[in-house]
Amino acid sequence: MDEGLRSELQKQGIFTTTLGEIYNWGRKNSVWPLNFGLACCAIEMIATTMARYDLARFGAEVFRPSPRQADLMIVAGTVTKKMAPQVVRLYNQMGEPKYVIAMGACAISGGPFKQGYNVLKGIDRYIPVDVHIPGCPPRPEALIHAFMTLQQKIAEQQLTGAQRPRHLRADAPSEFTVPEFGDHDLVPTKNPDVWQPQVLIRG
Amino acid sequence: METLDQIKSRLTHALLGARLEIVPNESPSSQRSLLVDSEHARAVAQWLRDDPELCLDYCSNVTGVDWLEAVGKTKIKKTVVVDGVEKELEETVDSLRSGYLEAVYHLFSMAKKHGPVILRLRTENRTDKNHLPSLTPVWHGCEFQEREIFDLYGVVFDGHPDLRRILMWDGFKDHPMRKDYVEPDDYEYEPTPHDAVLEKAKKHQAQEAKP
Numbered sequence: 001m002d003e004g005l006r007s008e009l010q011k012q013g014i015f016t017t018t019l020g021e022i023y024n025w026g027r028k029n030s031v032w033p034l035n036f037g038l039a040c041c042a043i044e045m046i047a048t049t050m051a052r053y054d055l056a057r058f059g060a061e062v063f064r065p066s067p068r069q070a071d072l073m074i075v076a077g078t079v080t081k082k083m084a085p086q087v088v089r090l091y092n093q094m095g096e097p098k099y100v101i102a103m104g105a106c107a108i109s110g111g112p113f114k115q116g117y118n119v120l121k122g123i124d125r126y127i128p129v130d131v132h133i134p135g136c137p138p139r140p141e142a143l144i145h146a147f148m149t150l151q152q153k154i155a156e157q158q159l160t161g162a163q164r165p166r167h168l169r170a171d172a173p174s175e176f177t178v179p180e181f182g183d184h185d186l187v188p189t190k191n192p193d194v195w196q197p198q199v200l201i202r203g
Numbered sequence: 204m205e206t207l208d209q210i211k212s213r214l215t216h217a218l219l220g221a222r223l224e225i226v227p228n229e230s231p232s233s234q235r236s237l238l239v240d241s242e243h244a245r246a247v248a249q250w251l252r253d254d255p256e257l258c259l260d261y262c263s264n265v266t267g268v269d270w271l272e273a274v275g276k277t278k279i280k281k282t283v284v285v286d287g288v289e290k291e292l293e294e295t296v297d298s299l300r301s302g303y304l305e306a307v308y309h310l311f312s313m314a315k316k317h318g319p320v321i322l323r324l325r326t327e328n329r330t331d332k333n334h335l336p337s338l339t340p341v342w343h344g345c346e347f348q349e350r351e352i353f354d355l356y357g358v359v360f361d362g363h364p365d366l367r368r369i370l371m372w373d374g375f376k377d378h379p380m381r382k383d384y385v386e387p388d389d390y391e392y393e394p395t396p397h398d399a400v401l402e403k404a405k406k407h408q409a410q411e412a413k414p
């Protein structure tokens with residue numbers, strides 16, 4: 001519908017919307033995160049939910065203790081190689097539609113522990129990440145910003161057509177390979193369907 | 204608290220046969236430690252805990268150290284006769300020190316509010332004779348920390364109630380904190396490499412370039 005006509009109608013007390021819009025509006029304002037933290041970043045995540053930063057304003061205050069009831073996984077902290085299979089398994093157990101925010105330097109790349117013998121170089125090697133937040137730790141404002149970015153992403157999703165999101169496509173995967181413990185590293189070390197090393201062009 | 208020398212001399216009287224040695228420390232902290240032989244380590248620990256003067260009832264920290272084989276410099280005193288006069292000369296000699304693993308215990312007394320006394324135990328070598336007596340029966344707080352040393356350095360603590368890996372998964376091979384640990388090559392994506400990482404990333408790239 002034409003924007004001008006719509007606002008004209010609104011002035012007369014007639015609200016119009018589309019199914020897609022109201023569907024996305026409802027989804028984006030009730031994203032429930034999964035209740036878990038992995039390291040120091042989790043403290044910032046907890047602070048975000050408390051009165052000062054008040055994540056409840058965005059409809060995301062209900063941290064669920066079960067992956068079955070959660071829509072959003074906030075990977076807040078260092079993902080060790082020993083923990084990574086569990087994180088992927090939790091992700092697999094979440095029902096679609098589901099989203100991932102990788103919070104902090106550790107979760108996006110390994111951070112200060114990147115070359116450690118037991119630290120995964122970013123959770124995006126195994127599960128698709130929607131929003132990455134840099135910082136060590138990111139401030140609560142940064143998490144809120146990431147959350148708003150995610151909300152925007154949800155609002156822009158088309159419900160039909162080739163660009164429709166994963167949860168509306170029967171052929172798209174909703175579960176990803178859980179890595180196994182190997183001799184020195186996880187096997188496989190990455191999920192090539194999800195993550196490929198970017199081509200680095202050096203000057 | 205008594206000095207380490209006093210503790211050592213009392214210990215030698217209390218536990219005949221215990222081979223004790225004070226390890227000097229030339230760093231600014233000059234915190235010296237007591238090297239104890241494996242056979243008497245348990246008895247020495249028990250004595251340090253139960254001695255009414257010391258009463259070291261709290262083991263705050265246990266850590267491992269990996270000492271690779273190295274060339275050490277030792278000073279040897281020599282008497283030489285120069286022109287009929289006996290003179291004492293000091294000479295530095297290079298000597299090959301064999302590698303070993305070490306467990307270091309930091310002991311405090313909660314009752315007397317003093318400490319630390321630092322104990323060191325050394326294995327005979329880094330490969331097959333890597334056993335040490337566990338001090339968990341003396342200080343229960345050592346349990347997890349000895350497991351950690353077992354996990355990361357590969358020291359086997361005899362008499363430990365539950366010696367399993369604690370940080371790495373069961374089935375992990377080798378001990379990652381050993382200085383000769385060969386890490387898996389996962390340097391495929393290093394956006395900002397420098398120093399050691401840069402070298403490893405280059406090595407990885409060179410390997411990838413090969414057909």
Ligand code: SF4
Pocket residue numbers: 039040041042076077078103104105106107111112135136137138
């Ligand atoms: S990014 Fe920094 S604050 Fe966050 S988990 Fe890693 S070390 Fe901790």
